[in-house]
Amino acid sequence: MISKHSANWVNIIVIQGVYSALSPFKIGIPIEKRQLRSFHTSKKPLKIAPVKPQPGDSYTESFTQNEKLLVLIYEGFSKLFSVDSDVKDLLLKGTGYSDFLTISAALSTIPYFGTSTRQKFSKQHIHVASIPETYELMQTYSLLAASPSPSYFKQFIMSQLQLLHYNAPRKDGLLALIELVCGLRDKENISTEAFDHVARVVLSKPKSVPTGAYFDSIGEQAYNLLVNINRPIVANCICHFMELLWHKNQLVSNDFFLKKFWSCFNPTNDVHSEVIVSETSLNNNINVLLSLTKNGLPKDFMMAVFSPILIQLWSYFKFLRRNSQPEAVIKAILRGFLLLSDSTSNFLTDIAKNLTVDGGEFWAFAMGPNQLPQIERKLNGLDESSVSSDKRINSFLGELDESCAAFVELCEDLDESLIQSMFLSILKRWLKTDTSQRIDGDEDPFFVLVDLRLLESIGNKFKEKLARTPFGMLELVYNILLAETTPEQTKSSLLNETVNEGDSDDEDEEVETQSSTHTINVALELTSAIISESTLSLDKQCIDLLRSLVSVLKKVQKNVRDDQLKLTIGSFSERINTVLEGDKPISSAKEAQKQTLKKAIISLNDPLVPVRAHGLYLLRSLVEEKSEVITLEFVLNLHLNQLKDSDPFVYLNAIKGLESLIHWDEKDVVNILTRVYAYPDQDNSEGSDLDERLKVGEVLLRYIQGKGSAFSGSLAETVADATLHLIRRSDEKSVDSRLRMSAMSLLGVCCKTNPLGILNRIENALDCAIGILQLETDVDSSVMRRAAVVLINDLVEGTSLTDKVPFPPEYKSKVWEILNYISSTDKDILTREQASIVLDYIKELLDISLAKK
Numbered sequence: 001m002i003s004k005h006s007a008n009w010v011n012i013i014v015i016q017g018v019y020s021a022l023s024p025f026k027i028g029i030p031i032e033k034r035q036l037r038s039f040h041t042s043k044k045p046l047k048i049a050p051v052k053p054q055p056g057d058s059y060t061e062s063f064t065q066n067e068k069l070l071v072l073i074y075e076g077f078s079k080l081f082s083v084d085s086d087v088k089d090l091l092l093k094g095t096g097y098s099d100f101l102t103i104s105a106a107l108s109t110i111p112y113f114g115t116s117t118r119q120k121f122s123k124q125h126i127h128v129a130s131i132p133e134t135y136e137l138m139q140t141y142s143l144l145a146a147s148p149s150p151s152y153f154k155q156f157i158m159s160q161l162q163l164l165h166y167n168a169p170r171k172d173g174l175l176a177l178i179e180l181v182c183g184l185r186d187k188e189n190i191s192t193e194a195f196d197h198v199a200r201v202v203l204s205k206p207k208s209v210p211t212g213a214y215f216d217s218i219g220e221q222a223y224n225l226l227v228n229i230n231r232p233i234v235a236n237c238i239c240h241f242m243e244l245l246w247h248k249n250q251l252v253s254n255d256f257f258l259k260k261f262w263s264c265f266n267p268t269n270d271v272h273s274e275v276i277v278s279e280t281s282l283n284n285n286i287n288v289l290l291s292l293t294k295n296g297l298p299k300d301f302m303m304a305v306f307s308p309i310l311i312q313l314w315s316y317f318k319f320l321r322r323n324s325q326p327e328a329v330i331k332a333i334l335r336g337f338l339l340l341s342d343s344t345s346n347f348l349t350d351i352a353k354n355l356t357v358d359g360g361e362f363w364a365f366a367m368g369p370n371q372l373p374q375i376e377r378k379l380n381g382l383d384e385s386s387v388s389s390d391k392r393i394n395s396f397l398g399e400l401d402e403s404c405a406a407f408v409e410l411c412e413d414l415d416e417s418l419i420q421s422m423f424l425s426i427l428k429r430w431l432k433t434d435t436s437q438r439i440d441g442d443e444d445p446f447f448v449l450v451d452l453r454l455l456e457s458i459g460n461k462f463k464e465k466l467a468r469t470p471f472g473m474l475e476l477v478y479n480i481l482l483a484e485t486t487p488e489q490t491k492s493s494l495l496n497e498t499v500n501e502g503d504s505d506d507e508d509e510e511v512e513t514q515s516s517t518h519t520i521n522v523a524l525e526l527t528s529a530i531i532s533e534s535t536l537s538l539d540k541q542c543i544d545l546l547r548s549l550v551s552v553l554k555k556v557q558k559n560v561r562d563d564q565l566k567l568t569i570g571s572f573s574e575r576i577n578t579v580l581e582g583d584k585p586i587s588s589a590k591e592a593q594k595q596t597l598k599k600a601i602i603s604l605n606d607p608l609v610p611v612r613a614h615g616l617y618l619l620r621s622l623v624e625e626k627s628e629v630i631t632l633e634f635v636l637n638l639h640l641n642q643l644k645d646s647d648p649f650v651y652l653n654a655i656k657g658l659e660s661l662i663h664w665d666e667k668d669v670v671n672i673l674t675r676v677y678a679y680p681d682q683d684n685s686e687g688s689d690l691d692e693r694l695k696v697g698e699v700l701l702r703y704i705q706g707k708g709s710a711f712s713g714s715l716a717e718t719v720a721d722a723t724l725h726l727i728r729r730s731d732e733k734s735v736d737s738r739l740r741m742s743a744m745s746l747l748g749v750c751c752k753t754n755p756l757g758i759l760n761r762i763e764n765a766l767d768c769a770i771g772i773l774q775l776e777t778d779v780d781s782s783v784m785r786r787a788a789v790v791l792i793n794d795l796v797e798g799t800s801l802t803d804k805v806p807f808p809p810e811y812k813s814k815v816w817e818i819l820n821y822i823s824s825t826d827k828d829i830l831t832r833e834q835a836s837i838v839l840d841y842i843k844e845l846l847d848i849s850l851a852k853k
Contacts, residue, residue: 010095018073077100109122138165178233262308294336315354362377636672644692659706666715676692724747724765745790748795755801
């Protein structure tokens with residue numbers, strides 16, 4: 001263990017050695033930022049005597065002593081960090097490593113040192129950067145980049161920092177970037193702005209790095225992070241920039257991100273081992289897909305992600321059910337994807353076409369040594385002729401029943417339109433009315449059997465759902481019967497093309513009659529089942545189609561030869577007329593919106609996170625359409641309730657929905673959100689709803705930034721008054737500091753965005769900030785004093801960016817005095833530092849103003 005005396009020696013070396021040698025070059029982290037032990041102690045800034053330049057003919061000779069001292073300290077630190085020990089661990093976490101890194105960068109860049117010195121230490125800097133965790137390294141680089149320093153040093157630091165998320169020695173630069181920008185190690189609530197910041201950094205490829213190498217590294221890191229399903233914020237952030245990249249460049253997205261998990265379910269045949277995809281790799285791939293489905297990604301992106309591997313996922317789902325393995329995860333993945341599709345998508349139909357598929361051409365799923373699924377090469381050379389045909393048929397039928405049961409289970413809770421669209425597609429294929437799905441030559445009886453069994457299973461399970469949305473099936477019936485009105489000569493000629501030349505005309509006629517009668521009977525039975533449904537609700541489309549169907553039935557009745565069938569058709573036409581007389585058409589668009597609202601509300605109560613997020617997406621679509629089936633108050637309350645959800649996938653979607661509501665009715669929504677934020681009911685003003693109020697504050701923040709210079713008028717004053725109400729503690733003695741800090745942040749953004757919009761509130765804002773600095777001086781209020789200094793900075797910056805709103809003259813000297821006092825006497829070092837930065841900014845503005853005069 002490092003002793004107290006050793007720690008003191010390290011401090012002496014840093015202060016009298018490192019800072020003395022570097023201060024002539026203005027390099028390093030300001031010593032004020034590092035006085036952590038005196039964090040709450042009133043101390044004057046520490047004065048450090050620099051190493052004086054020596055007389056010489058050149059700068060190199062003048063700064064020889066500085067160079068020698070830095071090299072000496074560098075070599076000492078290098079020995080300490082080369083051996084694993086308690087000393088090394090403490091130096092990494094406290095004083096020591098940041099100075100070692102600073103010395104290394106300084107020796108690599110200071111132009112007054114010898115060329116050989118710069119070249120030597122520039123090569124060694126890679127080793128120095130590999131010592132700490134990437135997060136600590138990135139944090140130190142960020143501090144150095146934010147500290148005042150000469151351009152040559154800052155450029156070197158920035159060049160290292162810009163590449164760190166790509167080429168970190170520990171291959172975890174992307175994670176470190178997300179943790180640092182989003183504040184995952186010290187923040188409870190994550191702002192969506194942080195996600196945008198990460199995306200900007202990742203998508204801004206350094207010019208010095210080849211595109212392939214850069215996105216190879218980012219893609220590999222992103223995949224590995226998505227494997228960890230227990231870090232939802234990290235996964236959400238990665239999905240955010242993957243979505244932006246996909247919209248920006250789909251080829252890059254496919255080649256460097258999506259192909260990695262596509263290849264797991266579409267393995268190539270160049271792997272020579274028996275195990276093609278190991279248990280670990282397959283499990284990791286499933287975790288990645290789960291992370292993607294939980295993040296509420298846009299529909300088009302999800303379609304692109306899952307379409308190439310949909311059938312393989314279906315095969316995997318069946319394999320797990322067959323082997324009594326937990327299938328909830330893969331079922332949630334498939335359902336999460338299918339919930340995003342609509343009736344125009346063919347994904348369910350594609351699964352139905354491949355109902356009995358098992359693995360791939362040369363591979364199959366199998367249980368590995370740890371009793372987890374893996375992908376193995378299929379065994380070759382099996383003699384199927386040794387298995388009797390009866391056994392093969394029984395095996396096929398058993399597999400078919402199992403597949404039908406799995407398919408029906410997967411379809412549960414899916415949208416009715418999806419199920420009906422898929423059912424109609426299979427029905428058309430079975431009746432051979434869909435030419436796009438017909439098979440050349442003779443129809444394989446096994447395919448016919450598969451379709452028949454599947455139709456039976458779906459019909460038994462989803463009878464009510466199929467009948468509630470009848471237009472598709474009525475349209476199918478109409479087309480079937482319309483074909484029966486074709487002149488017999490044409491039908492006979494078409495039929496003759498598919499029979500043997502040796503058949504007689506009588507046989508042809510008999511075949512045609514039997515086929516026609518069967519088809520008409522099936523069509524009538526379908527229609528009867530539809531209109532017999534007690535919950536049937538016919539829209540205008542269905543009613544128009546039924547009227548057309550009556551006309552077609554009259555033509556069919558004339559063509560058929562079976563007298564009994566003629567009577568059946570006539571009676572059925574009368575029945576349809578009775579239904580038409582008893583139903584009034586309703587607006588199909590409105591009915592569709594009602595169904596969407598119903599699905600959204602059901603989804604919001606679902607235990608699955610992707611389903612709840614999808615419910616918010618459906619609500620947002622209704623809001624953007626300004627649908628008549630919803631009211632502003634109702635939808636607003638739904639979104640506010642979802643803000644209380646602890647899962648970021650849900651509450652971030654709720655924030656997006658509230659933004660859409662503002663676009664719908666700006667005045668009412670902003671007023672309501674402002675009341676929730678600043679003036680909640682007394683019974684609910686504390687405790688459980690604090691997080692909700694903070695999230696509402698983020699919605700208001702994004703609203704202000706989105707409005708820009710248009711942020712003005714009564715709404716601007718309302719928001720400003722709400723923030724002032726929270727900042728003052730007189731009304732609510734126990735207002736949480738986080739809420740007051742949020743309010744000060746909002747008020748500062750108001751001024752920076754458009755100070756003219758809150759012109760009459762600027763003096764009140766200054767009074768609040770000055771009051772906090774003067775009155776809230778205890779240790780626990782340090783965060784409030786920091787926020788007050790930032791608010792003053794925002795007010796100064798906002799008024800300096802426009803000539804229309806000057807900084808209040810009567811407050812200039814008061815602000816200057818309080819900042820001067822705070823910068824030298826405040827107990828909190830960060831408050832002192834921020835006050836000094838604002839003072840420097842004000843001095844800079846004064847210099848610019850004097851230069852113009």
